[in-house]
Amino acid sequence: MVAAYTVAATILVIYTVSLFVRLRAVGKRGQDSRLDG
Amino acid sequence: MRALIRAAWHIAVKDLAIEWRTKTAFASGLVFAVLVLAVLFFSRDPTAVSSQDIAPGAIWVTFTFASMLGLNRAFLLEREQRALDGILLSPAPRTAVFWGKFVANLAFVGAIQAVSLPLFVLFYDVPIWVRLPELVLVIVMATVAFVAVGTLLSAMVVRTRYAELMLPLLLLPFLVPPLVSGVQVTARLLEGRPLSDLSGWLRLIAGFDLAFVTLAASLFHVVLDE
Amino acid sequence: MTTRDRARRIGRAGMAVTLLGLAGLAGVYVRALAYTPVERSQGAAQKIFYVHVPAAWSALVAISVTGLLSILYLWLKDRRIDLAAAASAEVGVAFATIMLTTGPIWGKPIWGTWWTWDARLTSTLFLFLLFVGYLVLRGVLTDPGIRGRFSAVIGIMGLVLVPFIHLTVYLFRTLHPAPIVLKPSAPSLPGVMLVTLFSSLGVFTVLYVGFMMQRYALGLLRELREEELAGAAG
Numbered sequence: 001m002v003a004a005y006t007v008a009a010t011i012l013v014i015y016t017v018s019l020f021v022r023l024r025a026v027g028k029r030g031q032d033s034r035l036d037g
Numbered sequence: 038m039r040a041l042i043r044a045a046w047h048i049a050v051k052d053l054a055i056e057w058r059t060k061t062a063f064a065s066g067l068v069f070a071v072l073v074l075a076v077l078f079f080s081r082d083p084t085a086v087s088s089q090d091i092a093p094g095a096i097w098v099t100f101t102f103a104s105m106l107g108l109n110r111a112f113l114l115e116r117e118q119r120a121l122d123g124i125l126l127s128p129a130p131r132t133a134v135f136w137g138k139f140v141a142n143l144a145f146v147g148a149i150q151a152v153s154l155p156l157f158v159l160f161y162d163v164p165i166w167v168r169l170p171e172l173v174l175v176i177v178m179a180t181v182a183f184v185a186v187g188t189l190l191s192a193m194v195v196r197t198r199y200a201e202l203m204l205p206l207l208l209l210p211f212l213v214p215p216l217v218s219g220v221q222v223t224a225r226l227l228e229g230r231p232l233s234d235l236s237g238w239l240r241l242i243a244g245f246d247l248a249f250v251t252l253a254a255s256l257f258h259v260v261l262d263e
Numbered sequence: 264m265t266t267r268d269r270a271r272r273i274g275r276a277g278m279a280v281t282l283l284g285l286a287g288l289a290g291v292y293v294r295a296l297a298y299t300p301v302e303r304s305q306g307a308a309q310k311i312f313y314v315h316v317p318a319a320w321s322a323l324v325a326i327s328v329t330g331l332l333s334i335l336y337l338w339l340k341d342r343r344i345d346l347a348a349a350a351s352a353e354v355g356v357a358f359a360t361i362m363l364t365t366g367p368i369w370g371k372p373i374w375g376t377w378w379t380w381d382a383r384l385t386s387t388l389f390l391f392l393l394f395v396g397y398l399v400l401r402g403v404l405t406d407p408g409i410r411g412r413f414s415a416v417i418g419i420m421g422l423v424l425v426p427f428i429h430l431t432v433y434l435f436r437t438l439h440p441a442p443i444v445l446k447p448s449a450p451s452l453p454g455v456m457l458v459t460l461f462s463s464l465g466v467f468t469v470l471y472v473g474f475m476m477q478r479y480a481l482g483l484l485r486e487l488r489e490e491e492l493a494g495a496a497g
Binding site: 001002003004005007008009011012013015016019020022023026027 | 271274277278281282285288292295296307308310311314315318354357360361364365368369372470474477478480481484485488
Binding site for chain 3: 186189193194196197198199203206207209210211213214217218221237238241244245248249252256259260
């Protein structure tokens, strides 16, 4: 049962890290553009 | 409305005429049906599992694969001939394309099923003749479901690079309700249960058909628009 | 403020919300493991309930959001709606994965088998496959307009499909009942367990929102960059 809690937390943390890493990656290469929303 | 039916009819006839000329997809479908039926028959321990036990599953797996074969064929043709552009330029209403393809696919799959069913009876020794009308009913209902969703999805994936892979991937979840219903009803029909016992499953497929034929027909134009 | 700035802000805010959610998760974990009594018939294994059920709930929310936004997209054609729908699908995969992994871990000691084809597990399995198909389709379609429209079609059909799958398995089950009928339905739970459950539901909702914001921002920033690259090349 603790295994399940660990699995769940691990998946959530992995996903959080994945989002963080991907946001950083897209942020680095993009420059401020004159595109207006 | 008349224009719609006429346009759909022409599209259906054209599709079937093209298939009739070569008959390759139909032949492949038949060979496939025989193979599936045979493999499933031989893949069990005959002393432990009777042919009647696996019969419903065997015939429905066959029907499912036959449906997917039919669907692939339909749009492969379009892609190769770039015929879709021609149809789109015509004044035919968009939903006519859906209904035409739907009817053609249904006819194609129906043809394979019509030949597979006697083979099935032959190989598996199942007493279907007494329940034939009800069996045909459930087969038609489930096939309508496969073909409606499949026609929409095959139109969608035809322009992707991995069409043959994408179609089963996307279609699979949608096959679950009609497939399970089909197998369950078939199994019970073969056991001799009355139709009233099966009302739950039949209502499920009927509801599914209603929902997804409507959805597929309504959403089809989204898939065609450039 | 440019679109890009706005997207970055949403991303950062989303990360804050997510971290808040993770902190809340830690709190729920402590409460569930240390302060919530053990259930009598299932024992300690039952506690997975406090993680398993909210994960399933979040996955269901995710498909609903994707489906509804898909309808909205076909109507309004705003690409931001498409990006949000796609974000919800990916987030849904994460939660569905949690549900599908904790389910068997819960099931093994209770049912004696890793997988039972019960309505909720099976529905979530096909929901998972639907999400994956949706995301794969988006992966192979390069034109944003086509990608948006085709994804929307899958999104809408997927939303309608889920209740049918649930019904299918339910019908199957009423004729072939599962070995033990699971009974942890909310109303019959004692108060202290209900509080834990609802806290967890709240935390998982916060996590869903945080993930959504970040994934949406990511999608928007990616599309902006692609446009920029296309503009520079053309």
